[in-house]
Amino acid sequence: MWISILSVIVHNLFIIVPYVKSNDHWCNLPVPDSCRCRLRHHQYTLDCTNSNMTSIPTITSSTTWYEINFENNKINLLIKCQFIKLYVKRLNLKSNYLIRIQESTFKDIIGLNDLILSSNNLTKIQSEIFVHTPDLSTLDLSNNPFEYLDIDSLLEQLKSSLEILYLRNISSINKSIISNKFIYGSNLKYLDLSFNDLKSLNIDMFNSMINLETLILNENKLKDLNGLIFQKLTNLINVKLDHNELIELPIIQSNSIKILSLEENLIQSLTLFALVNMTNLTSLDLDKNQLSTIYTHTFCNTSLKLDLISMDSNQFQTLSYCSLNMTTSENLLYSLRKNERLICSCDLYKAYRQPKHWTIDFDDCLLPPLMNKIQLENLSNSICQNNITCEIDCMKTHTQILDELKQLEEEEKKRRLVNKQHGQRLNNINMANIMFNSKLFSFYLIIIIIRSIKLNLFV
Numbered sequence: 001m002w003i004s005i006l007s008v009i010v011h012n013l014f015i016i017v018p019y020v021k022s023n024d025h026w027c028n029l030p031v032p033d034s035c036r037c038r039l040r041h042h043q044y045t046l047d048c049t050n051s052n053m054t055s056i057p058t059i060t061s062s063t064t065w066y067e068i069n070f071e072n073n074k075i076n077l078l079i080k081c082q083f084i085k086l087y088v089k090r091l092n093l094k095s096n097y098l099i100r101i102q103e104s105t106f107k108d109i110i111g112l113n114d115l116i117l118s119s120n121n122l123t124k125i126q127s128e129i130f131v132h133t134p135d136l137s138t139l140d141l142s143n144n145p146f147e148y149l150d151i152d153s154l155l156e157q158l159k160s161s162l163e164i165l166y167l168r169n170i171s172s173i174n175k176s177i178i179s180n181k182f183i184y185g186s187n188l189k190y191l192d193l194s195f196n197d198l199k200s201l202n203i204d205m206f207n208s209m210i211n212l213e214t215l216i217l218n219e220n221k222l223k224d225l226n227g228l229i230f231q232k233l234t235n236l237i238n239v240k241l242d243h244n245e246l247i248e249l250p251i252i253q254s255n256s257i258k259i260l261s262l263e264e265n266l267i268q269s270l271t272l273f274a275l276v277n278m279t280n281l282t283s284l285d286l287d288k289n290q291l292s293t294i295y296t297h298t299f300c301n302t303s304l305k306l307d308l309i310s311m312d313s314n315q316f317q318t319l320s321y322c323s324l325n326m327t328t329s330e331n332l333l334y335s336l337r338k339n340e341r342l343i344c345s346c347d348l349y350k351a352y353r354q355p356k357h358w359t360i361d362f363d364d365c366l367l368p369p370l371m372n373k374i375q376l377e378n379l380s381n382s383i384c385q386n387n388i389t390c391e392i393d394c395m396k397t398h399t400q401i402l403d404e405l406k407q408l409e410e411e412e413k414k415r416r417l418v419n420k421q422h423g424q425r426l427n428n429i430n431m432a433n434i435m436f437n438s439k440l441f442s443f444y445l446i447i448i449i450i451r452s453i454k455l456n457l458f459v
């Protein structure tokens, strides 16, 4: 027995193991050529990165690997029997040349939690490969030119384990493979659908994902968004819609979302009461949009937990003190940096100088009539008196708007009924109605804004 142990040690020492000494500990396990073994926090990592490998080498050690990393090689096929009785938590195959993964590839891998297949050349993947990965909780399929991917059957296969799914940039040009309604995925907590050319989202697309906490929809082509789309997602906390083409802030119905980011869209104005039903919101990011106005009632009844409303790099010229003062949270910051066109007004002066439950942060403003830039400190030189008073009744306006909306909707219903009797039909009634209603809704609000201005409801 001793002889055999000794021979293993000798074998390891002198023949197979290329030792590595870095910040990590020594690691004396047999590893394939071009791979290095590391021991970090009592966990073994097999590092086979950057080695021009074209196929998976044989890994003989029967230890439990925390990670086996093949990043940046030239592996193009994953076939069965490549992995023989392997215990590994995280298998990273990012940036290879993978074109195919055979069905029972992962059959002999035990305990696989994370599988990274991003930046490869996969055009299709059979969901059957996941029959053998019952513990998979993180899957990354980003940056692959998929022509076919049955996301639902994949989600079904992994429905009791998968929590984190990255599907960034997975569609080949002009061909969207993202379902318009997911049926499975009730276990998912994190979903990234960035860079997918998505132009619209079905109103009930995510309804099955009742445990979703983070939804990333950055870098798509969304022009509008139905405010009801997150209503059923009662655990949703973080929503990112950066770099889309939204022209208005939808009235989102969600009392769970805390962080909402809409950076780099085309939003021109903030709809009245847009945030009224986001009662848990703490942070709203509207940087790099086209905002030029905040209506007096926009921030009526906003969440008491709001601590940041960021509107850097927009088109503001004037700002109404009273519109900013509508929030009631105890410690709110309005960030208004890089608004190059902001004019120094008494409202701005008061917003900057007066102690209140919120603060405003901006670089400088333009001083009329010469429109020279002036720094914050120099605002004290202006001659504003402390004479701004706000008399805004949020409740009254809200009720009024809802009443008018109801009335307009009734009229619209009647009109449509008449049209229907005349035999006019829409192709896809359901979808068209949803689209139409959300468009109509914003349209009504604009009408109401105009009417209300006439009624002197706004300061």
Ligand SMILES: *[C@@H]1O[C@H](CO)[C@@H](O)[C@H](O)[C@H]1NC(C)=O
Pocket (backbone or CB within 6 Å): 050, 051, 052
């Ligand atoms: C991988 O191949 C490239 C190009 O043939 C070569 O420049 C590079 O040195 C190779 N890297 C290794 C680790 O062999």
Ligand SMILES: *[C@@H]1O[C@H](CO)[C@@H](O)[C@H](O)[C@H]1NC(C)=O
Pocket (backbone or CB within 6 Å): 097, 099, 121
């Ligand atoms: C990816 O696949 C396409 C065709 O399927 C092929 O033309 C291309 O060379 C492949 N790229 C790499 C890096 O393997």
Ligand SMILES: *[C@@H]1O[C@H](CO)[C@@H](O)[C@H](O)[C@H]1NC(C)=O
Pocket (backbone or CB within 6 Å): 143, 144, 145, 146, 169, 195
């Ligand atoms: C998207 O993925 C393709 C490969 O499918 C890659 O060539 C391209 O650079 C990726 N685009 C982005 C924005 O990551």
Ligand SMILES: *[C@@H]1O[C@H](CO)[C@@H](O)[C@H](O)[C@H]1NC(C)=O
Pocket (backbone or CB within 6 Å): 173, 174
């Ligand atoms: C994708 O669609 C656009 C516009 O619909 C078109 O101009 C372009 O040629 C299409 N590209 C491919 C690769 O089909």
Ligand SMILES: *[C@@H]1O[C@H](CO)[C@@H](O)[C@H](O)[C@H]1NC(C)=O
Pocket (backbone or CB within 6 Å): 234, 235, 255, 256, 257, 280
């Ligand atoms: C709002 O946030 C609190 C914690 O900050 C959380 O306990 C509560 O469940 C959230 N409300 C909803 C409806 O998600």
Ligand SMILES: *[C@@H]1O[C@H](CO)[C@@H](O)[C@H](O)[C@H]1NC(C)=O
Pocket (backbone or CB within 6 Å): 251, 273, 276, 277
């Ligand atoms: C807020 O939610 C309530 C109750 O669901 C609803 O009646 C009201 O219309 C919503 N407000 C807005 C502005 O969407």
Ligand SMILES: *[C@@H]1O[C@H](CO)[C@@H](O)[C@H](O)[C@H]1NC(C)=O
Pocket (backbone or CB within 6 Å): 276, 301, 394, 395, 398
């Ligand atoms: C606004 O807040 C007040 C006081 O907190 C509350 O009574 C009222 O119902 C809220 N209005 C809306 C439209 O949510």
Ligand SMILES: *[C@@H]1O[C@H](CO)[C@@H](O)[C@H](O)[C@H]1NC(C)=O
Pocket (backbone or CB within 6 Å): 373, 374, 375, 378
């Ligand atoms: C600020 O005011 C001081 C003194 O009035 C003046 O010297 C300085 O040039 C002003 N700065 C700007 C940026 O206007």
Ligand SMILES: *[C@@H]1O[C@H](CO)[C@@H](O)[C@H](O)[C@H]1NC(C)=O
Pocket (backbone or CB within 6 Å): 346, 383, 384, 385, 387, 388
């Ligand atoms: C507030 O004071 C400024 C400067 O004195 C004046 O121009 C403005 O008319 C006053 N506004 C009100 C509502 O009294």
Ligand SMILES: *[C@@H]1O[C@H](CO)[C@@H](O)[C@H](O)[C@H]1NC(C)=O
Pocket (backbone or CB within 6 Å): 325, 327, 328, 356, 357, 388, 389, 390, 391
């Ligand atoms: C601003 O809001 C605070 C707190 O709601 C209120 O006490 C104060 O009167 C408001 N300021 C003005 C000028 O109305």
